[in-house]
Amino acid sequence: MSSAWNWPLAALLAVAGFFAPVLLGGSPAIYAALVLIAIFAVMSYGLDSIVSDLGEVSLAHTVFFAVGAYVTALLSVRLGLDPVGTLVGTIIAALIAAGVLGLITLRLREFVFSLVTYAVAVVALTVAANWSFIGGSDGLRGIPAFEIGWLGIRAAGDVELWPIAFVLLLATLYVMRSFRRSRLGQAAIMVHLNPRLATMSGIDPQRTRLQVFLFSAPITASAGWLYAYQRAYVSADLLETYFLILMLTAVVIIGRRLLLGPLIGVALILAQEKFWSFGGYVDRIILGSLLILVLAYLPGGLFGLVQALAEARHRVRARAGDTSSQTRPRKADA
Amino acid sequence: MSNQLIVTRRTALLGAAAGLLASRTAFAQGASGPIKVGVIMPLSGGAGPQGQHVTQAIQSMAALINAKGGVMGRQIEIMARDDESVPAVGVSRANELISAGVSVIIEGWNSPVTLAMQPVINRAGILDITAISKADPILSGEGNKLAIRLNSSNAQDGAVMANYIANIAKAKRVAFLTQNDAYGNGAQASIEAELKKLNYDYEKVSEEKFPFAQADFRVALTNVRGARPDVTIAINANEGLGMPALIRQASQSRLPGQLVAAVGTIAPSVIKIAGEASEGLVGADIYFPDVEPFASNPRNKEFVAKTEEMFKYTPDKFMALGAGALEAWAQAANEVKSLDKEPVANRIRGGTFANTIFGEMAFEPNGQLKSRHYLFTVKGQKLVVDTAKG
Numbered sequence: 001m002s003s004a005w006n007w008p009l010a011a012l013l014a015v016a017g018f019f020a021p022v023l024l025g026g027s028p029a030i031y032a033a034l035v036l037i038a039i040f041a042v043m044s045y046g047l048d049s050i051v052s053d054l055g056e057v058s059l060a061h062t063v064f065f066a067v068g069a070y071v072t073a074l075l076s077v078r079l080g081l082d083p084v085g086t087l088v089g090t091i092i093a094a095l096i097a098a099g100v101l102g103l104i105t106l107r108l109r110e111f112v113f114s115l116v117t118y119a120v121a122v123v124a125l126t127v128a129a130n131w132s133f134i135g136g137s138d139g140l141r142g143i144p145a146f147e148i149g150w151l152g153i154r155a156a157g158d159v160e161l162w163p164i165a166f167v168l169l170l171a172t173l174y175v176m177r178s179f180r181r182s183r184l185g186q187a188a189i190m191v192h193l194n195p196r197l198a199t200m201s202g203i204d205p206q207r208t209r210l211q212v213f214l215f216s217a218p219i220t221a222s223a224g225w226l227y228a229y230q231r232a233y234v235s236a237d238l239l240e241t242y243f244l245i246l247m248l249t250a251v252v253i254i255g256r257r258l259l260l261g262p263l264i265g266v267a268l269i270l271a272q273e274k275f276w277s278f279g280g281y282v283d284r285i286i287l288g289s290l291l292i293l294v295l296a297y298l299p300g301g302l303f304g305l306v307q308a309l310a311e312a313r314h315r316v317r318a319r320a321g322d323t324s325s326q327t328r329p330r331k332a333d334a
Numbered sequence: 335m336s337n338q339l340i341v342t343r344r345t346a347l348l349g350a351a352a353g354l355l356a357s358r359t360a361f362a363q364g365a366s367g368p369i370k371v372g373v374i375m376p377l378s379g380g381a382g383p384q385g386q387h388v389t390q391a392i393q394s395m396a397a398l399i400n401a402k403g404g405v406m407g408r409q410i411e412i413m414a415r416d417d418e419s420v421p422a423v424g425v426s427r428a429n430e431l432i433s434a435g436v437s438v439i440i441e442g443w444n445s446p447v448t449l450a451m452q453p454v455i456n457r458a459g460i461l462d463i464t465a466i467s468k469a470d471p472i473l474s475g476e477g478n479k480l481a482i483r484l485n486s487s488n489a490q491d492g493a494v495m496a497n498y499i500a501n502i503a504k505a506k507r508v509a510f511l512t513q514n515d516a517y518g519n520g521a522q523a524s525i526e527a528e529l530k531k532l533n534y535d536y537e538k539v540s541e542e543k544f545p546f547a548q549a550d551f552r553v554a555l556t557n558v559r560g561a562r563p564d565v566t567i568a569i570n571a572n573e574g575l576g577m578p579a580l581i582r583q584a585s586q587s588r589l590p591g592q593l594v595a596a597v598g599t600i601a602p603s604v605i606k607i608a609g610e611a612s613e614g615l616v617g618a619d620i621y622f623p624d625v626e627p628f629a630s631n632p633r634n635k636e637f638v639a640k641t642e643e644m645f646k647y648t649p650d651k652f653m654a655l656g657a658g659a660l661e662a663w664a665q666a667a668n669e670v671k672s673l674d675k676e677p678v679a680n681r682i683r684g685g686t687f688a689n690t691i692f693g694e695m696a697f698e699p700n701g702q703l704k705s706r707h708y709l710f711t712v713k714g715q716k717l718v719v720d721t722a723k724g
């Protein structure tokens with residue numbers, strides 16, 4: 001498709017997306033589901049930049065998600081800051097956490113990197129469940145409704161939160177698209193695919209990894225920021241495997257480095273969980289099996305599978321065309 | 335920037351109006367049909383069997399209420415959902431039930447799940463009754479100013495356990511095996527606070543903490559055994575997996591002293607799984623179907639018979655709490671002739687209800703059900719109540 005059509009098409013999709021709750025019936029359950037899809041998609045995009053672009057599997061992204069939620073809860077409950085203030089605090093805290101984690105894992109690769117990030121998540125879970133300053137095992141309660149008085153915005157329920165979640169999602173999509181076209185995005189993919197070539201091209205792999213971490217963390221943390229307002233309660237469960245498995249599956253299931261991949265992935269997972277649930281056990285088996293299937297047999301995700309099937313079909317048609325063009329003259333000869 | 339936000343807000347209002355219209359239409363359609371009652375319990379995972387039992391007890395109580403004319407002349411329809419013991423899933427299920435137009439939600443096995451669901455249900459203006467979850471912040475009013483809970487509070491339980499340690503076991507060396515979450519830590523803190531109130535001189539010789547889902551306690555038990563406790567208090571709400579495993583492993587490790595289960599953590603199903611290892615285990619609880627004053631209570635007999643008929647299972651304390659929650663709500667709604675949250679909640683909080691499965695049910699002004707505790711010992715895989723020590 002011509003690039004001239006890209007922006008009008010994106011604008012059309014954005015408008016359709018905004019009215020999606022109304023188009024789907026407008027029930028509170030639809031709003032609640034779409035707000036969660038938007039929040040968890042934003043959460044997954046942070047991880048997407050690490051998995052798809054940097055080529056590493058971070059198991060510590062729940063930490064950034066939790067940092068966003070906890071900072072929001074602390075700043076809103078104890079200092080009375082509004083969502084703008086808590087968002088600024090969230091981004092600063094996420095950058096600090098990412099800086100520390102990025103420096104620790106600077107020289108680590110592949111399974112050692114994953115192992116260390118997992119250990120960080122375990123430490124964070126233990127700290128969150130036991131540190132009374134952040135509520136310990138009771139968590140933090142009493143988070144006020146999303147309200148920016150000087151803009152006249154108040155969102156107490158999911159219906160009012162939808163526009164905010166949607167704007168956050170659109171902003172994330174724009175940032176991810178810009179990242180992949182930026183020098184940092186290009187450098188990240190080169191460091192991922194050919195570190196030696198990257199070094200020979202004057203790219204510092206360690207600096208690039210740190211920069212991608214610093215880019216990624218505020219995205220996931222901003223999802224935690226909005227989730228804190230949506231749920232009005234923050235506790236150590238944010239660091240448990242539910243969110244980790246959700247974002248990992250969402251990132252790989254459709255296909256890596258696809259702009260809409262994590263969004264569609266989260267939408268599929270949550271739609272199954274909310275509207276076609278087979279109960280806790282079966283849902284977990286479905287999610288786990290999907291993750292195994294995609295990681296083991298479908299490196300290109302479901303999109304890669306569709307592409308492979310389309311190519312196979314195209315080849316079969318082409319062969320059929322060749323055969324018929326070879327047989328036709330013989331018929332004519334006869 | 336501000337223009338963009340104003341447009342966003344207007345569109346949000348349009349969306350809100352559409353949502354409100356849809357929900358009002360649903361309400362109008364449902365006004366003469368059955369009253370929907372939401373139930374959110376863990377139906378899978380470690381607490382799944384117990385959550386299923388509680389849901390069944392609520393269904394059998396609904397059958398009894400429906401047989402007597404229902405609530406305000408309408409039948410009750412139970413809509414059960416699985417929270418999977420995960421707070422995020424619980425919130426999703428609560429949103430589903432709110433959208434389905436339920437009049438009340440009876441929830442809560444796991445305290446963190448209850449604490450996560452409370453603000454969501456509260457903001458939707460739906461009455462929220464917590465059946466089992468014990469954490470003290472549930473009644474703090476932060477998540478729900480009109481909170482109601484049936485299971486005994488950590489503070490009530492702490493007093494019973496402290497009384498056992500100080501006055502019955504007279505234990506000087508006390509160990510704790512505690513679930514590391516809002517419930518477990520609160521329960522242990524309450525026991526220690528009550529021992530302090532009694533001015534009792536004892537030594538905490540060991541303290542081991544574990545997550546809700548843990549099933550292997552061998553390392554923790556080795557540490558506790560090395561501390562040679564007179565009494566070990568086990569605080570574990572994972573009745574389907576964790577508590578039976580803990581009891582079995584404590585028996586295998588030849589743990590010295592008396593193993594005591596925290597109040598309300600031992601259902602007959604736990605004893606069934608733990609088997610002979612549970613012999614001699616001490617605990618305390620607030621309801622036993624076949625012990626006075628419950629055994630001769632006609633309403634309780636009716637409930638036990640109905641549950642046995644429908645589900646081939648004799649109800650335990652957890653099941654009675656779930657059924658009691660529905661029973662109190664139904665009586666309150668019938669009396670105030672409303673399904674609205676505020677009048678029904680205000681009738682229950684600080685109110686009393688006669689002729690229930692607990693006999694007379696009385697609630698504190700903060701929504702906590704008043705309850706009497708009974709100590710028991712496991713003998714021949716049965717809970718034998720010692721009414722003299724209760």
